[in-house]
Amino acid sequence: MKNTMRLLFATYVQLLAVAIQAQAIPDDVMQRAATLRDNAMRGSEAYRIVESLTMEVGPRSAGSAGDKAGVLWAVDMLKSLGLKNVRREEVLVPHWDRGTISVRITSPFPQSLVATSLGGSPGTAAEGIEAEVVRVESLAELRALQSDDLQGRIVYIDHIMQRAKDGGGYSKASRIRSCGHVVAAERGAVATIIRSAGTSTHRVAHTGSMLKNFIPADIPGVAISNSDADLLSYQMRSGMPVMLRLHSTARFLPDVVSANVIGEIPGRGDDADEIVLLAAHLDSWDLGTGAIDDGAGVAIVSAAAKLILDLDERPRRTIRVVLYADEEFGGKGAKQYLKDHADQVENHIIGLEADFGSGRVWRIASQVAAGSLDIIDELHRLLAPINLERGDNKATGGADLGPLRKAGMPVIGLTHDGTHYFDYHHTVDDTLDKINRDDLNQSVAAYTTAAFVAANIEQDFGRLPLIDKITTCAAEDDK
Amino acid sequence: MKNTMRLLFATYVQLLAVAIQAQAIPDDVMQRAATLRDNAMRGSEAYRIVESLTMEVGPRSAGSAGDKAGVLWAVDMLKSLGLKNVRREEVLVPHWDRGTISVRITSPFPQSLVATSLGGSPGTAAEGIEAEVVRVESLAELRALQSDDLQGRIVYIDHIMQRAKDGGGYSKASRIRSCGHVVAAERGAVATIIRSAGTSTHRVAHTGSMLKNFIPADIPGVAISNSDADLLSYQMRSGMPVMLRLHSTARFLPDVVSANVIGEIPGRGDDADEIVLLAAHLDSWDLGTGAIDDGAGVAIVSAAAKLILDLDERPRRTIRVVLYADEEFGGKGAKQYLKDHADQVENHIIGLEADFGSGRVWRIASQVAAGSLDIIDELHRLLAPINLERGDNKATGGADLGPLRKAGMPVIGLTHDGTHYFDYHHTVDDTLDKINRDDLNQSVAAYTTAAFVAANIEQDFGRLPLIDKITTCAAEDDK
Numbered sequence: 038m039k040n041t042m043r044l045l046f047a048t049y050v051q052l053l054a055v056a057i058q059a060q061a062i063p064d065d066v067m068q069r070a071a072t073l074r075d076n077a078m079r080g081s082e083a084y085r086i087v088e089s090l091t092m093e094v095g096p097r098s099a100g101s102a103g104d105k106a107g108v109l110w111a112v113d114m115l116k117s118l119g120l121k122n123v124r125r126e127e128v129l130v131p132h133w134d135r136g137t138i139s140v141r142i143t144s145p146f147p148q149s150l151v152a153t154s155l156g157g158s159p160g161t162a163a164e165g166i167e168a169e170v171v172r173v174e175s176l177a178e179l180r181a182l183q184s185d186d187l188q189g190r191i192v193y194i195d196h197i198m199q200r201a202k203d204g205g206g207y208s209k210a211s212r213i214r215s216c217g218h219v220v221a222a223e224r225g226a227v228a229t230i231i232r233s234a235g236t237s238t239h240r241v242a243h244t245g246s247m248l249k250n251f252i253p254a255d256i257p258g259v260a261i262s263n264s265d266a267d268l269l270s271y272q273m274r275s276g277m278p279v280m281l282r283l284h285s286t287a288r289f290l291p292d293v294v295s296a297n298v299i300g301e302i303p304g305r306g307d308d309a310d311e312i313v314l315l316a317a318h319l320d321s322w323d324l325g326t327g328a329i330d331d332g333a334g335v336a337i338v339s340a341a342a343k344l345i346l347d348l349d350e351r352p353r354r355t356i357r358v359v360l361y362a363d364e365e366f367g368g369k370g371a372k373q374y375l376k377d378h379a380d381q382v383e384n385h386i387i388g389l390e391a392d393f394g395s396g397r398v399w400r401i402a403s404q405v406a407a408g409s410l411d412i413i414d415e416l417h418r419l420l421a422p423i424n425l426e427r428g429d430n431k432a433t434g435g436a437d438l439g440p441l442r443k444a445g446m447p448v449i450g451l452t453h454d455g456t457h458y459f460d461y462h463h464t465v466d467d468t469l470d471k472i473n474r475d476d477l478n479q480s481v482a483a484y485t486t487a488a489f490v491a492a493n494i495e496q497d498f499g500r501l502p503l504i505d506k507i508t509t510c511a512a513e514d515d516k
Numbered sequence: 517m518k519n520t521m522r523l524l525f526a527t528y529v530q531l532l533a534v535a536i537q538a539q540a541i542p543d544d545v546m547q548r549a550a551t552l553r554d555n556a557m558r559g560s561e562a563y564r565i566v567e568s569l570t571m572e573v574g575p576r577s578a579g580s581a582g583d584k585a586g587v588l589w590a591v592d593m594l595k596s597l598g599l600k601n602v603r604r605e606e607v608l609v610p611h612w613d614r615g616t617i618s619v620r621i622t623s624p625f626p627q628s629l630v631a632t633s634l635g636g637s638p639g640t641a642a643e644g645i646e647a648e649v650v651r652v653e654s655l656a657e658l659r660a661l662q663s664d665d666l667q668g669r670i671v672y673i674d675h676i677m678q679r680a681k682d683g684g685g686y687s688k689a690s691r692i693r694s695c696g697h698v699v700a701a702e703r704g705a706v707a708t709i710i711r712s713a714g715t716s717t718h719r720v721a722h723t724g725s726m727l728k729n730f731i732p733a734d735i736p737g738v739a740i741s742n743s744d745a746d747l748l749s750y751q752m753r754s755g756m757p758v759m760l761r762l763h764s765t766a767r768f769l770p771d772v773v774s775a776n777v778i779g780e781i782p783g784r785g786d787d788a789d790e791i792v793l794l795a796a797h798l799d800s801w802d803l804g805t806g807a808i809d810d811g812a813g814v815a816i817v818s819a820a821a822k823l824i825l826d827l828d829e830r831p832r833r834t835i836r837v838v839l840y841a842d843e844e845f846g847g848k849g850a851k852q853y854l855k856d857h858a859d860q861v862e863n864h865i866i867g868l869e870a871d872f873g874s875g876r877v878w879r880i881a882s883q884v885a886a887g888s889l890d891i892i893d894e895l896h897r898l899l900a901p902i903n904l905e906r907g908d909n910k911a912t913g914g915a916d917l918g919p920l921r922k923a924g925m926p927v928i929g930l931t932h933d934g935t936h937y938f939d940y941h942h943t944v945d946d947t948l949d950k951i952n953r954d955d956l957n958q959s960v961a962a963y964t965t966a967a968f969v970a971a972n973i974e975q976d977f978g979r980l981p982l983i984d985k986i987t988t989c990a991a992e993d994d995k
Contacts, residue, residue, distance in 0.1 A: 092750045095627040148574040148805070151944060239718045240804070240944040264947040268805070271571045325719070326627070326747070465630060465719040468743040 061412040062419075066493045070419055070486050073344060077482035078423065083340035084474050086114060087333055087395075091326040091469045098323040099363040100132025100293035107319050111298035111335070111360050118343045120300030120358065128373040130295045130363040133157055135244075135323060136286030140230070140259060143167065144280040146272055150265040151240045152230075153324065154287040155214060155247035155258035156366060165284035166191070166227055166257070172273045176213055176515050179220050188225035191281050192217065195270055197263075200236045203400075204393065204455035208516055210234035214260070215249045216510035222255040228283055229258045232266035234459075240264045241464040244322050249510050251367050257285055295320070295362040297370045302342055304492070305351040312381065313356045313492045314446075315342060315484065316390040316437045318364035325467030329458065333472060333480075334391035335360055341485040345492070352492035354386065361437045364392065368436055375440040385446045386497045389487060390435030391480070394462070395472045396454035398483040402428025405447040406499020413449070416490055423482055428452065443505070447498035449491070451483050540891040541898075545972045549898055549965050552823060556961035557902065562819035563953050565593060566812055566874075570805040570948045577802040578842040579611025579772035586798050590777035590814070590839050597822045599779030599837065607852040609774045609842040612636055614723075614802060615765030619709070619738060621748065622646065624756040629744040630719045631709075632803065633766040634693060634726035634737035635845060644763035645670070645706055645736070651752050655692055655994055658699050667704035670760050671696065674749055676742075679715045682879075683872065683934035687995055689713035693739070694728045695989035701734040707762055708737045711745035713938075719743045720943040723801050728989050730846055736764055774799070774841040776849045781821055783971070784830040791860065792835045792971045793925075794821060794963065795869040795916045797843035804946030808937065812951060812959075813870035814839055820964040824971070831971035833865065840916045843871065847915055854919040864925045865976045868966060869914030870959070873941070874951045875933035877962040881907025884926040885978020892928070895969055902961055907931065922984070926977035928970070930962050 062070070094110050097103035108125055115123045133156060140152040154160075171186060172193045173179045179192060194217045199206035211234050218229040233243035240262045247258040261269065272279050298319060303309055317334030321327020342358050362370035375382070387405070401420055403413045410430060417427045432450030434442050442448055454476075461467045491498075508514045541549070573589050576582035587604055594602045612635060619631040633639075650665060651672045652658045658671060673696045678685035690713050697708040712722035719741045726737040740748065751758050777798060782788055796813030800806020821837050841849035854861070866884070880899055882892045889909060896906045911929030913921050921927055933955075940946045970977075987993045 088750075092747055093625040095625070095747075146572040146574070237718075238949060239716075239720065240947060241718065241720075264945075264949050267949055268571055268574075268947075271567075466743075468719060468747075470717060470743050470746055 060415065061496050062415045062490055062494055066490060067419065070489050073489055074419065074423065074482050074486040077344055077485045078478055080478055081340040081481045082118065082343050083336040083477050083481045086339055087328060087336035087472060088469055090332045090335060091328045095326045096323045097319065097321050097327060099130040099295060099320050099366045100290065101323065104295050104320055108296045108298055111319050115298065115300035115339065115358065118339060119346055120342060121303055123300040125296035125298050126377055128295050128297055128362040128370045129292050130369050131366050132290040132293045133366065134288055134290055136160060136288060138259065138285045140261065141282045142269065142272060142279060143282050145275055145277040148268060150269065151242055151262045152259050153242035153244050154285050155260055156244055157246055157248040157254055158258045158285065158287045159254060160285040160287045161257055161283055165282055167280060167282045168227055170273065170279045170281050176216060176220060179217065180512055182224060184225045187221065190226050191228045191230060192221040192226045193269060194229060194231045195266060196232060198234055198236055198459065200456060202454055202456050203452055204458055207234065207459060211245060212516055214245055215247055218247055218254050218256055218258045219249065219510040226256060228256050231260050233260045233262055235462060235464065236459040237464060237466065238263060239466065241466050243463045244324055245463045246366055248367055250507060257283065259283065297362050297374055298360040300358045302346050302351060302356040304353055304355040306353060308353040309355050310384055311354040312385045313354050313488055314385050314388040315356060315358045315488055316388060316435065317360055317392060318370065318437055319360040320363050320365055322365055322463050324465045326469065327467060328469045329394040329467050329471055330462050331364065331392045333395035333477065337391040337480050337484050340481045341488055344485045345489050352489065354492040356488055356492050364437055368439065371437040371440050375444065382441065382444050385441055387491045388434055388438040388441055388446050388448045389451065389484060390438045391484060392435045392437065393453045393455055394458040395477045395480055396458060397476045397479050398425060398451045399454050400426045400428040400452040402432035402450040402452060403430050403448065404432045404434065404501060405430065409496065409498040412494065412496060412498065416487055419486055419490065420483055423479055425483065442501060443503065445500040445503055447501055449487055451487065453480060539894065540975050541894045541969055541973055545969060546898065549968050552968055553898065553902065553961050553965040556823055556964045557957055559957055560819040560960045561597065561822050562815040562956050562960045565818055566807060566815035566951060567948055569811045569814060570807045574805045575802045576798065576800050576806060578609040578774060578799050578845045579769065580802065583774050583799055587775045587777055590798050594777065594779035594818065594837065597818060598825055599821060600782055602779040604775035604777050605856055607774050607776055607841040607849045608771050609848050610845050611769040611772045612845065613767055613769055615639060615767060617738065617764045619740065620761045621751060621758060622761050623759040624754055625751055627747060629748065630721055630741045631738050632721035632723050633764050634739055635723055636725055636727040636733055637737045637764065637766045638733060639764040639766040640736055640762055644761055646759060646761045647706055649752065649758045649760050655695060655699060658696065659991055661703060663704045666700065669705050670707045670709060671700040671705045672748060673708060673710045674745060675711060677713055677715055677938065679935060681933055681935050682931060683937060686713065686938060690724060691995055693724055694726055697726055697733050697735055697737045698728065698989040705735060707735050710739050712739045712741055714941060714943065715938040716943060716945065717742060718945065720945050722942045723803055724942045725845055727846055729986060736762065738762065776841050776853055777839040779837045781825050781830060781835040783832055783834040785832060787832040788834050789863055790833040791864045792833050792967055793864050793867040794835060794837045794967055795867060795914065796839055796871060797849065797916055798839040799842050799844055801844055801942050803944045805948065807946050807948045808873040808950055809941050809946055810843065810871045812874035812956065816870040816959050816963050819960045820967055823964045824968050831968065833971040835967055835971050843916055847918065850916040850919050854923065861920065861923050864920055866970045867913055867917040867920055867925050867927045868930065868963060869917045870963060871914045871916065872932045872934055873937040874956045874959055875937060876955045876958050877904060877930045878933050879905045879907040879931040881911035881929040881931060882909050882927065883911045883913065883980060884909065888975065888977040891973065891975060891977065895966060898965055898969065899962055902958055904962065921980060922982065924979040924982055926980055928966055930966065932959060
């Protein structure tokens with residue numbers, strides 16, 4: 038009760054502060070948004086949604102039976118919430134099968150390692166690979182080696198990902214995952230083993246795509262758990278040659294038709310053709326049940342839409358929920374969406390993507406036209422009572438918003454607390470029990486408030502410059 | 517420095533307090549013990565020992581190649597420390613092979629579960645088992661069911677183990693693991709699935725022996741991780757019949773000769789035939805590298821002996837380090853030791869076993885003759901400066917001390933902080949990175965001090981009453 042009073046008072050002070058300035062967000066929108074925010078903090082459909090998705094559908098990697106089940110589930114779920122124009126839009130997705138894997142140190146001290154194939158890895162020949170290991174700590178160190186050092190060897194990239202609230206350590210770690218094998222193969226290596234691109238101290242290996250721009254990998258790529266990386270590094274420190282045996286049956290199967298699943302709250306008038314995009318992805322990796330990645334996002338954006346749908350009045354603009362196919366394997370869903378809606382690109386006035394778990398949202402960042410930053414400032418005042426800081430205007434929005442952002446769509450980035458996200462992400466440990474209900478409620482409140490405001494003000498967020506740069510595995514693109 | 521001063525002062529006050537009473541531990545022993553304790557706090561060989569064992573030998577379940585390698589390693593290790601009479605004493609141990617396992621819910625919502633066979637489980641026929649699941653939460657609930665309820669069914673025992681500093685929750689959980697299948701098989705069930713007898717919130721399943729008194733199990737026993745138990749329980753709550761498919765290739769292979777590995781610090785005079793026993797076990801489960809269970813114990817007792825060996829004077833009594841074979845699979849090592857040393861039973865004046873990880877020792881308990889409790893009181897005063905509480909006189913000492921204790925040997929129980937022990941114990945997660953060096957040093961200090969005192973005083977600990985009770989799976993033995 039005390040907290041509610043404090044919240045009300047804080048809101049009142051902010052409204053007062055806003056009232057004496059020029060306002061991008063009118064008073065009535067501000068007031069209704071504050072009420073909506075406080076309602077959302079008290080709970081929503083989000084937990085029930087992610088519970089149902091993880092417990093009843095489970096893993097849903099692109100092209101799998103679970104992916105198909107997930108699409109059916111999502112159509113039902115959005116319809117049951119009462120969203121309009123619920124539909125599936127077909128997407129041809131890759132279908133990679135992990136198969137089985139075994140990784141064993143055969144010398145100097147034989148031990149089996151907990152390992153997993155990286156997404157898109159080819160398997161080995163039936164007899165497997167046995168080779169000496171060469172250890173490096175970075176792509177730069179790998180690039181400095183010559184073919185003489187690496188020919189016929191297994192490259193082991195022992196980079197320890199740094200834990201950070203904003204998930205910042207992942208950028209370097211995932212760059213190694215998607216480019217290490219390219220650099221290694223160029224120099225004649227026969228496989229790459231990486232220390233997991235994650236912060237788990239448990240003995241679970243971390244998967245994730247090893248493909249860069251859909252280029253098939255030449256050599257197998259494998260991740261070992263942090264504990265197993267400690268073991269391999271210990272043996273390397275012995276100074277004796279370390280031999281590793283690797284066998285994997287990973288392979289690609291034919292592409293499969295999956296779908297982006299879409300539902301809407303149609304806008305109420307002249308602005309109904311303008312779209313506020315709420316994005317998450319429906320696919321997951323195959324190891325866990327896809328709770329934090331990205332069942333949480335599916336739940337957050339769907340529950341946010343439901344809260345806005347339940348208001349007395351429809352928003353001015355249309356709110357469109359898009360649950361994308363195939364975020365994990367290269368983003369075929371997002372690319373297909375851009376093709377399918379090429380004539381609507383300019384109508385997407387802002388995008389918000391939930392794809393960083395269910396930790397508390399602690400920051401609102403953006404990438405909008407400079408003239409629209411006052412909206413973000415005012416939105417921040419609305420969100421400060423639920424403990425959001427003000428971020429910069431360099432947000433990228435998320436992977437699924439990438440194609441639209443590069444085509445000019447502005448984005449709002451609501452940053453979840455990612456301190457523990459990479460303890461679970463892309464591992465068997467991505468399960469429902471990692472989601473805290475209070476944190477999830479707060480996340481829903483942040484998205485609901487931002488989406489409501491964006492859909493109800495007159496002003497827009499401008500447009501962003503067009504981008505056609507594609508990052509490669511060349512040294513100049515290393516971060 | 518401040519801490520050292522505080523420690524010195526506290527010790528001084530205690531010495532003073534002791535000096536004005538009748539003393540079981542003479543002044544000079546008290547003083548040397550305090551110095552030894554403080555030295556041990558500054559470090560020992562313990563970490564290096566457990567690092568070498570886990571990184572170079574790794575898993576060493578009874579009868580496996582790792583078990584054999586562990587015995588060779590242990591002989592070398594004790595010799596390298598300079599212990600005397602280092603030897604192996606042969607023990608015939610069971611050799612069970614985990615094989616492969618798959619557990620899948622086939623209805624109502626198909627999903628694969630992270631599972632592991634319980635030690636000693638038979639496998640399934642090649643076609644596997646598919647049956648409806650009956651869920652209970654306790655042995656009492658299972659005992660109340662009739663054959664009509666269970667015939668041809670899979671029993672799922674969904675008991676959530678409680679976390680506790682003294683590990684108290686394990687007693688009930690492990691009772692379910694070793695007796696659930698017996699009660700279920702009597703009523704016609706075809707398999708048992710248990711929620712892991714551990715506190716890990718990660719998706720790792722917890723193994724451990726399902727045998728009770730070496731009686732072979734009639735039906736397969738499987739543990740699923742806590743996350744997977746949540747999933748199975750969710751599906752049971754749907755009210756629809758839940759079908760499970762189970763396939764396992766677990767089996768027993770022929771028994772194998774392993775060994776207890778022993779080393780000594782021979783006593784210096786007339787009391788040299790009296791033995792202070794320092795116990796740990798060399799075998800481990802096959803899933804992890806046996807770091808906390810019981811690499812830590814091996815390291816603690818070996819490092820403690822080394823610290824005492826390095827003193828100017830040998831102890832009055834002999835200190836014998838025994839690294840037992842096969843603690844995990846029923847304790848053949850401890851039983852064989854009792855047979856091999858039947859004529860020495862009375863010479864074992866006290867036993868200390870380290871088999872509860874490497875958390876800080878927070879309590880000294882005992883089971884000694886009432887007339888010898890003054891020694892434990894005085895020992896507690898020596899250990900209070902490193903934060904030990906005084907426990908009761910009901911300690912059991914540990915599994916490997918069991919046969920000797922039942923034959924009358926008193927025990928001292930140094931209780932480690934077990935709050936997180938069952939997050940790792942018996943899982944793939946039992947690896948070196950779970951060991952904290954400072955906690956390990958403190959543990960070594962506690963064992964070193966206690967062993968030094970026991971080996972250097974004149975008084976003994978009396979004898980305990982003989983016990984020949986064998987617990988069974990009957991209801992009256994449920995805890």
